Amino acid sequence: TWSNVPAGPPDPILGVTEAFKADKDPRKINLGVGAYRDGDGKPYVLNSVKKAEDFLRASNPDKEYLPITGLPEFTKNATKLAYGADSTPLNANAIAATQSISGTGALRIGGAFLARFYPHSKVIYLPVPSWGNHTPIFRDSGLEVRGYRYFDKKTVGLDFEAFFRGRGIAYYIVVDQNAPERSIVLLHACAHNPTGVDPTPAQWKEISNIVKEKKLFPFFDMAYQGFASGSTDRDALAVRLFVSEGHQVALSQSFAKNMGLYGERAGAFSLTTADAEEKARVESQLKIVIRPMYSNPPLHGARIANTILSRPELYGEWEAEVKGMADRIISMRERLYNELANTHKTPGEWGHIKSQIGMFSFTGLTAAQTKALAERAYIYMTADGRISMAGLNGKNIDYFAESVSRAVKG
Ligand code: PLP
Numbered sequence: 001t002w003s004n005v006p007a008g009p010p011d012p013i014l015g016v017t018e019a020f021k022a023d024k025d026p027r028k029i030n031l032g033v034g035a036y037r038d039g040d041g042k043p044y045v046l047n048s049v050k051k052a053e054d055f056l057r058a059s060n061p062d063k064e065y066l067p068i069t070g071l072p073e074f075t076k077n078a079t080k081l082a083y084g085a086d087s088t089p090l091n092a093n094a095i096a097a098t099q100s101i102s103g104t105g106a107l108r109i110g111g112a113f114l115a116r117f118y119p120h121s122k123v124i125y126l127p128v129p130s131w132g133n134h135t136p137i138f139r140d141s142g143l144e145v146r147g148y149r150y151f152d153k154k155t156v157g158l159d160f161e162a163f164f165r166g167r168g169i170a171y172y173i174v175v176d177q178n179a180p181e182r183s184i185v186l187l188h189a190c191a192h193n194p195t196g197v198d199p200t201p202a203q204w205k206e207i208s209n210i211v212k213e214k215k216l217f218p219f220f221d222m223a224y225q226g227f228a229s230g231s232t233d234r235d236a237l238a239v240r241l242f243v244s245e246g247h248q249v250a251l252s253q254s255f256a257k258n259m260g261l262y263g264e265r266a267g268a269f270s271l272t273t274a275d276a277e278e279k280a281r282v283e284s285q286l287k288i289v290i291r292p293m294y295s296n297p298p299l300h301g302a303r304i305a306n307t308i309l310s311r312p313e314l315y316g317e318w319e320a321e322v323k324g325m326a327d328r329i330i331s332m333r334e335r336l337y338n339e340l341a342n343t344h345k346t347p348g349e350w351g352h353i354k355s356q357i358g359m360f361s362f363t364g365l366t367a368a369q370t371k372a373l374a375e376r377a378y379i380y381m382t383a384d385g386r387i388s389m390a391g392l393n394g395k396n397i398d399y400f401a402e403s404v405s406r407a408v409k410g
């Protein structure tokens with residue numbers, strides 16, 4: 001029956017973990033998947049999460065099905081976290097929201113909803129490069145995926161040529177690729193994956209202006225709120241700016257990284273709408289999108305996240321823990337830069353390691369160099385030269401820097 005099914009390729013990111021697991025060398029390092037590790041290289045369960053779980057256990061909750069759109073208090077608190085407590089559409093009860101199977105599920109629900117109901121276009125523009133799963137998510141949702149230039153290989157930063165010539169990233173989409181008006185444009189809200197390069201606040205304002213001028217529809221993917229700067233408010237700047245500038249937005253949120261709830265699959269999808277009546281209509285259709293996909297979402301992760309978001313003492317501890325994770329990554333950036341540039345005098349410019357933001361660094365290492373690092377130094381990263389900074393720690397960073405330096409010197 002299945003003789004016509006061709007073998008598919010491994011996932012470009014999760015395949016790296018497979019190769020790492022198969023390696024027997026004790027020096028091996030996995031810098032592939034973007035999952036936080038503590039200073040000992042161990043997975044990290046946040047204290048605020050443990051306390052929330054203790055609290056939940058004591059309250060002895062049932063295991064009934066959630067509604068189709070999930071735990072109502074969770075979506076309320078998640079949208080408050082993203083849009084801000086003083087958000088106009090939030091306080092007007094004009095944000096349609098649903099719990100989702102983490103960020104991936106939010107993107108997929110959003111893609112499916114837009115494919116069905118967005119009246120103006122079926123085209124979504126993604127930054128080039130973007131998270132590898134974006135293309136299949138939106139394609140399988142029924143949208144046509146195109147790319148806009150985002151990253152400049154020459155400066156290892158934002159595509160500044162585009163900024164100089166035009167007025168921003170979105171302008172580049174329009175000018176260079178003739179994006180039809182009203183296309184959907186995907187924006188990484190913060191901590192762009194894989195490049196670690198975010199627009200400045202002033203650049204976000206430019207992008208907002210052009211998105212408005214060209215009537216593009218902004219879809220924010222916020223998978224790392226708090227992870228970029230250490231502050232959940234600061235990292236929500238782009239989303240809040242767009243909303244305050246009058247845009248209607250779509251938003252995907254994930255609690256995988258900022259609460260370390262990876263396998264719990266806690267996330268949310270939301271759309272700002274005109275008013276409470278429109279919100280109710282949109283939510284009724286979100287339910288019709290979701291019901292045949294998975295009926296209703298899992299309980300536990302949403303309960304944990306909601307407990308943290310709704311209890312001030314846990315919220316405060318969580319914010320400090322998010323900042324702790326962000327700060328450890330920043331300290332690894334400083335140290336890696338020093339080792340590469342100063343200790344090992346590695347040829348090339350390495351300043352981007354320090355200036356990039358969030359979980360990843362886009363090192364600029366070539367596919368040949370990443371291959372050599374895996375084969376000769378047992379160091380695993382994605383073929384595009386992206387490293388998960390969280391995989392580095394005081395014990396392995398010297399070995400890593402020395403190995404990179406050797407690979408670059410050839
Ligand atoms: N979007 C981006 C840019 C990501 O990097 C990730 C995870 O790495 C996600 C979305 C979704 O992840 P999850 O489904 O685990 O929340």
Ligand code: TYF
Nearest residue numbers: 013032033034035104131193
């Ligand atoms: O490292 C990354 O970019 C992500 C990590 O279900 C990831 O791909 C892994 C599993 C998953 C979602 C995201």
